[in-house]
Amino acid sequence: GENVEQHPSTLSVQEGDSAVIKCTYSDSASNYFPWYKQELGKRPQLIIDIRSNVGEKKDQRIAVTLNKTAKHFSLHITETQPEDSAVYFCAATAGGSYIPTFGRGTSLIVHP
């Protein structure tokens, strides 16, 4: 089955800095890669996703890149703000399975 590794487990940055979270996956058939943000005590919420026919996708301050050859994808947050502090989960979904495999999460802390 699919295996998703996520790094780092904790990331601490100063407000205004950029933050990068990286994930690798094992199943070359995976074709959908969502990212979820979970604020303390709340549900995970989808913030951005990318499909395997696209290399990069942006939405304001967040962007996701995908390297299918290397089987890794990354979340980039620019101009971080304290409200970006949360746990971020990556996931990979193999075509046909519809079931995402989640990474272990990255706790992002943005210091004002």
Place this chain on the structure above:
Amino acid sequence: DAGVIQSPRHEVTEMGQEVTLRCKPISGHDYLFWYRQTMMRGLELLIYFNNNVPIDDSGMPEDRFSAKMPNASFSTLKIQPSEPRDSAVYFCASRDLSYGYTFGSGTRLTVV
């Protein structure tokens, strides 16, 4: 749409008691998932349904756990008897054909 609705939000019970968690998926979503989240193990998929039929329950930890989906708008996760190590946040999620995945607000279960 009110999203995925879970109840109760919090449950405190004594060891040995039966616990029932409830979930109402988004109308029209054909997949429903039950997850357990702990600090130690992250997000674990317990079981999922497709069109009300259980497809994969390999993540259910023990026979003490059972799940049902009697119709397209309701699912339950039951633990009988409950144990302190079952303490966790239990999320229900539903999914549409475009892979869109929506989590409920979760049930925080504490077994004392």
